[in-house]
Amino acid sequence: MVLIDKETWSLEAITWSNFASMFTNSKIPKLFILANPALKNNSQFFQDVNLNIILKPLRASMLQVSLQRALFGGGDKGNCRNGVVGNLSLGSLLQGKRILVVDDNSVNLRVAAGALKKYGAEVTCADSGKRAIEFLKPPHSFDACFMDIQMPEMDGFEATRRIRGMEAALNDRIKRDEVCREINGKVIQSWHIPILAMTADVIQATHEECLKSGMDGYVSKPFEGEQLYREVARFFKPNTKLS
Amino acid sequence: MDYVHLRRQAASLRKGLFDQGYLDEQFYQLEDLQDDASPNFVEEVVTLFFRDSTRLMANIDQALDKCVKDFNKLDVYMQQLKGSCTSIGASRMKTECTAFRECCRDENIEGSHSLSILNLCMRSFQKIKREHSVLRQKLESYFQLLRQAGPVECATRPNK
Secondary structure: OEEEEHHHOOOOOOOHHHHHHHHHOOOOOOEEEEEOHHHHHOHHHHHOOOOOEEEOOOOHHHHHHHHHHHHHOOOOOOOOEOOOOOHHHHHHHHOOOEEEEEOOOHHHHHHHHHHHHHOOOEEEEEOOHHHHHHHOOOOOOOOEEEEEOOOOOOOHHHHHHHHHHHHHHHHHHHHOOOOOOEEOOEEOOOOOOOEEEEEOOOOHHHHHHHHHOOOOEEEEOOOOHHHHHHHHHOOOOOOOOOO | OOHHHHHHHHHHHHHHHHHOOOEOHHHHHHHHHOOOOOOOHHHHHHHHHHHHHHHHHHHHHHHHHOOOOOHHHHHHHHHHHHHHHHHHOEHHHHHHHHHHHHHHHHHHHOHHHHHHHHHHHHHHHHHHHHHHHHHHHHHHHHHHHHHHHOOOOOOOOOOO
16 A cells, blocks of 8 residues: 655656556555645546545544545445545445435534435435424335434434334234335335434433434434444445446 | 636635634535535525524523523523534634533522523623624625626635
8 A cells, every 4th residue: 555645745747647547557556645635626636536535634434444445446446535435435325315304403404414415315304303203104215314313392312212113013014914015116024214313412321312212323413424424334335336 | 807806805705714713624514515406505504504593592682681590491592503503614603602501501500690690691692692793794795705706616715
């Protein structure tokens, strides 16, 4: 592996792309370029698919994911253009997924929805626990839900408990063959929509309560790229054939 | 119209907002979300923020005016406001919101001083209002400059 800080070495004779192509034909060493995120405006550089770019400052988790993708492939020639764990990575997980985002704060809702849409998700917004329950009463066609936990009328924990209750009731009937298992051409043996809590204050107690109420995990609000990727990757497999 | 000059002015205003701590990295995230599909995303979210925060602050104003000593309620409002600030990267406002919430929490420890706590809250709230007003004015100027400079490209991002 070779990691080069873009700013400490100005390539004048040849462009970065040409330089990088010297490495792509051989399997090793793998070349990584460390770049200053402020330069993302220099779109030419960042769009170049021959370059494995990792944004500075270098963080262990970011490095891990970048190396994994570059060395073991997956997605677009195993290249990573990092800003938020490679837009390609989250894109491959979220593309086409139907996501419900629940938050009573309209600003948070807009930003969260915008972030998920950027990765290709089809986002529906709900501004209360009550609305969330209406949307997630099975059968429905959502693939995942991001739920704010601090909502005035009905908090995220309560809403999740009720959703799990509805799912359990339906799953019972499915087991007893009382209802059809098929929805939209998919056979669903058992309903369980992944619900991730969105929380501004991430503390241990929150984590335990999330799990107790039937949530599948939590992410901080606003979204933080690597964490979002990690959590979402638990439910969705990368789609390597993006249309 | 000197578009280059206008764009430079906008860039300089924007840089100032970051340098002086009015905005933090979350604002970069918003800019990242702006693209051809959502060409006015940043301005839309900021507009939404000011509408939402003005409403919240009116509620808080009312509660403080009536000397409502329900510090839990004040804290809930402030948590909402802080949440919005965090979402758009309104850094200085966020700091003042945190300070306000600290005042509210103090009440729970020494209940007998609720009147002095209320005073602290009011003073803290004045700071929030000031930050809110300054940020609004600066961002409004910024977006106006961008509009005048023309839709050629999204605000170019100068070096940090």
